[in-house]
Amino acid sequence: MLSRLTLVFAAFLSLCCGEPASLPREDGDVADLGAEADVGTALDAGLPDLGPPLDAGSTDLDAGSTDLDVGSGADAASGADAASGADAASDPDADSPSDSATLDAGAGLDATPADATPGDADPAIGQPCSVGSSTGTCLLVGDCRGGNHPVPGHCPGPRDVQCCVADSTPGSCDEAAMPTPNVGLSEAPGVGGCPPGMLRVEGYCIDRYEGSLVELDSGGLERSWSPYWNPAGHRVRAKSVAGAVPQGYIRQTEAAAACAEASKRLCTDAEWLRACQGPQGLTYPYGAARQAGVCNDARAQHPAIEYFGTSDSWIWSELGNPCLNQLANGLARTGDRSGCLTAEGAFDMMGNLHEWTADPAGTFRGGYYVDTVINGNGCLYRTTAHDTSHWDYSTGFRCCADP
Numbered sequence: 001m002l003s004r005l006t007l008v009f010a011a012f013l014s015l016c017c018g019e020p021a022s023l024p025r026e027d028g029d030v031a032d033l034g035a036e037a038d039v040g041t042a043l044d045a046g047l048p049d050l051g052p053p054l055d056a057g058s059t060d061l062d063a064g065s066t067d068l069d070v071g072s073g074a075d076a077a078s079g080a081d082a083a084s085g086a087d088a089a090s091d092p093d094a095d096s097p098s099d100s101a102t103l104d105a106g107a108g109l110d111a112t113p114a115d116a117t118p119g120d121a122d123p124a125i126g127q128p129c130s131v132g133s134s135t136g137t138c139l140l141v142g143d144c145r146g147g148n149h150p151v152p153g154h155c156p157g158p159r160d161v162q163c164c165v166a167d168s169t170p171g172s173c174d175e176a177a178m179p180t181p182n183v184g185l186s187e188a189p190g191v192g193g194c195p196p197g198m199l200r201v202e203g204y205c206i207d208r209y210e211g212s213l214v215e216l217d218s219g220g221l222e223r224s225w226s227p228y229w230n231p232a233g234h235r236v237r238a239k240s241v242a243g244a245v246p247q248g249y250i251r252q253t254e255a256a257a258a259c260a261e262a263s264k265r266l267c268t269d270a271e272w273l274r275a276c277q278g279p280q281g282l283t284y285p286y287g288a289a290r291q292a293g294v295c296n297d298a299r300a301q302h303p304a305i306e307y308f309g310t311s312d313s314w315i316w317s318e319l320g321n322p323c324l325n326q327l328a329n330g331l332a333r334t335g336d337r338s339g340c341l342t343a344e345g346a347f348d349m350m351g352n353l354h355e356w357t358a359d360p361a362g363t364f365r366g367g368y369y370v371d372t373v374i375n376g377n378g379c380l381y382r383t384t385a386h387d388t389s390h391w392d393y394s395t396g397f398r399c400c401a402d403p
Contacts, residue, residue: 124138132169137164138163141161148166149176150164151164151165152307173307175323178226185212185244187241194403197209200403201344202274204400207264207346208347209240209242209347210348211255213237214236214237215235216235228249229249230250231258237262238397243335244334245333246333246334247397248325248392250391250396251390252356252390255396259397264400266357266397267358268358272355272365275349278344280343283380284350285350295337295348296351299369302370303325304318307327319392331369334348335347335348346398349379350378352369353369362386364382
């Protein structure tokens with residue numbers, strides 16, 4: 001009897017006090033504990049049949065529980081919910097995923113399969129929606145194909161659920177398209193001994209119109225460029241053309257390079273200000289007092305709020321969206337506001353698009369079609385909050401040159 005008790009007690013010590021060889025290691029890896037769940041059973045198999053060892057069995061169950069808990073942690077660490085962490089990291093408003101995302105991943109493994117697609121459970125998917133007078137279906141962006149394109153702001157739920165409509169839908173915008181509305185437009189002869197598209201202001205020349213772009217192919221031949229797309233990685237040349245959609249979505253460095261391709265340069269701050277204010281130093285291109293609607297200088301609703309259909313904070317990271325400047329009552333064609341004219345004859349130096357200057361620290365002037373007040377009135381509007389690498393839908397330019 002004493003020998004049997006000794007054997008049981010020895011087995012108990014082996015189970016409860018033996019070194020847990022398969023616990024997480026200090027290097028951060030998690031050991032595979034799946035093969036260790038039956039350690040108690042294996043040890044019991046080598047002992048005489050003594051009946052159910054209640055204490056040892058309890059210890060075995062505890063060991064199994066430990067295995068289960070660590071196993072859950074292993075699943076979380078294996079990246080089963082890596083997409084959640086990636087989304088959080090890409091969202092500038094999200095908390096750091098290093099701690100909270102890992103904990104959430106572990107907590108959600110039972111509820112959400114590791115291969116679930118974001119938005120699958122969204123009740124808006126499959127529901128009808130409308131863009132203008134046309135109808136569509138709320139779908140995940142990646143599922144809207146085959147002659148259709150997604151339009152945000154018309155379905156409830158997350159950003160990746162949008163109204164899927166036909167490409168021919170009036171008033172809708174295909175975010176992947178690159179419209180070229182300036183095809184066939186050309187510069188007029190220069191004035192006062194200035195290059196084409198320019199006019200004379202005291203001792204220098206300045207573009208009559210806000211700049212648009214053409215792309216240069218490998219042989220230097222010009223082809224049209226979409227004014228709704230950032231030109232990074234492309235060789236482009238600046239143009240000053242009447243009736244064009246001016247180029248937004250551009251960095252100062254890219255604008256400077258485009259001017260240089262046209263044998264021009266960006267204007268200094270002093271040159272830009274003098275051209276806008278005229279010889280009398282006016283506050284507005286057309287006079288000393290603001291006149292509503294003379295320039296394209298205000299809009300009832302911010303284009304991002306209108307386009308995305310929400311004022312949630314995520315939309316402010318989407319200001320490079322090519323559809324923003326394609327909304328109605330937004331960006332105007334050059335020279336469209338005939339009264340928005342300086343003393344020497346330059347159009348749109350107030351409103352329409354911000355205009356980069358040559359300031360190496362980064363300055364754009366004149367306001368744009370949403371605002372010409374916050375950072376100064378009219379010609380005095382100046383933004384210095386961004387360096388020369390910044391771009392969004394509102395940033396444009398015009399060139400200066402020596403006669």
